[in-house]
Amino acid sequence: MEVIRNFPDSELVANLRSGQRMDETIKAIYRSHFDSLSWFVINNSGSRQDAEDIFQEVVVSFIDLVQKDKFRGESTVKTFLFSLNRYTWLNELKRRGRALAREEKYERGQDKVELDTTHLIADREGKAEVARLVGELGETCRKILLLFYYENLSMKEILDTTDYESEQVVRNKKYKCLKQLEQMVNENPALKQTLKNLLHG
Amino acid sequence: MDNSTHDNDENLVSFLEGGLNDIERKAIEQQLSVDMALKQKYDSLVLTRESIRYYGLQQQVASVHQQMLQEMVAPVRKINSPGKIIRYTIAIAASLVLIAGSYMAYNFFTLSSDKVFASNYQAYELVTVRDLNTDETAIERAYREKKYKEVMRIHDAGEDLTIKGEYLCGTAALELKENVKAIDCFKKVLEENKKTGQSILNEEAEYYLSLTYIRTKEYDNALILLNKMHDDPGHLYNERITGKLLRQVKVLKRR
Known part of the structure; x- marks a missing residue:
C-alpha cells in the first residue's frame, strides 16, 4: 500500500x-x-x-x-x-x-x-511543439532516447529493456535517433526558435 | 557525410554526454570557443537533448496526472455527495428558518392588542331557561335586546346591583368599548363571588376581564388570569386559552 x-x-x-x-x-x-x-x-x-x-x-x-x-x-x-x-x-x-x-x-x-x-x-504552444516533435519519432527511438537522456539509464540497463544484441548496437541506435531528432529540429527554424524560447528561456 | 564529420559529430555527442576524458573535453571546449559552426552544431544537440528531457518530464507528469485524477475524483465525489446533501439540507433549513422568521417578524410587527382582542372576543349571549314563575329582569331584557346603554343606565342607577347585574354591566361596557367600566364591573363580580363564596358567572367574568385587560394593554393583569384559566382544565374557558394566545400576549408585553 x-x-x-x-x-x-x-x-x-x-x-x-x-x-x-x-x-x-x-x-x-x-x-x-x-x-x-x-x-x-x-x-x-x-x-x-x-x-x-x-x-x-x-x-x-x-x-x-x-x-x-x-x-x-x-x-x-x-x-x-x-x-x-x-x-x-x-x-x-x-x-x-x-x-x-x-x-x-x-x-x-x-x-x-x-x-x-x-x-x-513559455507559451503553451512551445510545450505542445515539444510533445509533437518527440512524438513524431519512431517508438524505438523515443524509448531509447528517453531511457538514456531522461531516465539516465546506462547502456547496459537499456540493453536489458530492448531486443538489441549488444550495448554497442544500442549506442549506435541512440546516436542515430539523436541525430534524427536534431535534423527534425533544424529543418524547421520557427520550431527551433520556439524550442529555444521554451528550453533556454 | 565524410568520416571526419561523423567523428566530429560523435565527439560532440560524447562531449554532450560527458563521456570524454579531460584532454578530449578540453580540446572540444577549445574548438567550440573558436569554431562558430561547431558551436552551432553543439547548441543544436543541446536543444535536442533538452527537448527529449522536457518531453520525458511531460510524460511523467501526465502519467501521475492520470493517477491523481482517479485518486482525487473518486473520493471527491464521495465527499461531495454527502457534501451536496448537507448543503441542500442547510439551504432548505435556512429557507425554512427564513420563512419562519419572516412569518414571526410579520406577526410580531403586525400584532396588536386590538387584533388579539378581536380574534378572541365573542359577545356574551344571554341564555336563559325560565319557568313560568321567574320573570326576566329589566337588565337582562335590555341586554338580550342589545340595548347596552340601557344596561349601563340600569346598573349605574343602582336598579340591579346583583352579581349578574354587575356581569351584564361588564359585557355591555365591553360592547360600548368602555373598558374602564367593564373592568370595574367584572372585578365586582369576582369580589362579590369571593366574598359570598359563590361562583355566579365567575369564570365568564375572568375570561372577559382578561380580554379587557388585553384591550387596555394591561398585559401583566391579563396574563395572570390567562395562565390561571390555562392551568385549570376544569375552567369553562380552558380550551380557549391556547398557547398561541399566551405567546401573543407575551409578545405584546415585550413590545
Whole structure:
C-alpha cells in the first residue's frame, strides 16, 4: 500500500532537483495544491478540464524551473505555483480571445502583490511543439532516447529493456535517433526558435 | 557525410554526454570557443537533448496526472455527495428558518392588542331557561335586546346591583368599548363571588376581564388570569386559552 505523505518545501524541491522519488513528489504537489489552483481557473471562466490541463502544465513548468535552478526558494512553493497557475491561465484566456474585463482588472490589481513569474513561463504552444516533435519519432527511438537522456539509464540497463544484441548496437541506435531528432529540429527554424524560447528561456 | 564529420559529430555527442576524458573535453571546449559552426552544431544537440528531457518530464507528469485524477475524483465525489446533501439540507433549513422568521417578524410587527382582542372576543349571549314563575329582569331584557346603554343606565342607577347585574354591566361596557367600566364591573363580580363564596358567572367574568385587560394593554393583569384559566382544565374557558394566545400576549408585553 502506498504511503501518502506531504513534503516540506525544502524536501520537495530537493527531490525534484535530484530527480529522486519523482512520482511520489509530483503526487504530493497534486494533493497539496490541485484544489486551490483549480479553484482559481474554475472561478475565472475556466472549466474543470481547463483546470486540470493548466495544473498539469504548471507542474511540468515548475519542475523544469527547479531543475534549471530558477526556483531559489525566495517564495513558498505554494505562492510560486499559484503565480505560475495564474499567469498560465490568464495567458490562455487571452489566447482564446475571451479575456474578460474582470480578469484584466484582477490581473492589474494583482500585479503589485503577486510574484512575477511571467518571464519564466513559455507559451503553451512551445510545450505542445515539444510533445509533437518527440512524438513524431519512431517508438524505438523515443524509448531509447528517453531511457538514456531522461531516465539516465546506462547502456547496459537499456540493453536489458530492448531486443538489441549488444550495448554497442544500442549506442549506435541512440546516436542515430539523436541525430534524427536534431535534423527534425533544424529543418524547421520557427520550431527551433520556439524550442529555444521554451528550453533556454 | 565524410568520416571526419561523423567523428566530429560523435565527439560532440560524447562531449554532450560527458563521456570524454579531460584532454578530449578540453580540446572540444577549445574548438567550440573558436569554431562558430561547431558551436552551432553543439547548441543544436543541446536543444535536442533538452527537448527529449522536457518531453520525458511531460510524460511523467501526465502519467501521475492520470493517477491523481482517479485518486482525487473518486473520493471527491464521495465527499461531495454527502457534501451536496448537507448543503441542500442547510439551504432548505435556512429557507425554512427564513420563512419562519419572516412569518414571526410579520406577526410580531403586525400584532396588536386590538387584533388579539378581536380574534378572541365573542359577545356574551344571554341564555336563559325560565319557568313560568321567574320573570326576566329589566337588565337582562335590555341586554338580550342589545340595548347596552340601557344596561349601563340600569346598573349605574343602582336598579340591579346583583352579581349578574354587575356581569351584564361588564359585557355591555365591553360592547360600548368602555373598558374602564367593564373592568370595574367584572372585578365586582369576582369580589362579590369571593366574598359570598359563590361562583355566579365567575369564570365568564375572568375570561372577559382578561380580554379587557388585553384591550387596555394591561398585559401583566391579563396574563395572570390567562395562565390561571390555562392551568385549570376544569375552567369553562380552558380550551380557549391556547398557547398561541399566551405567546401573543407575551409578545405584546415585550413590545
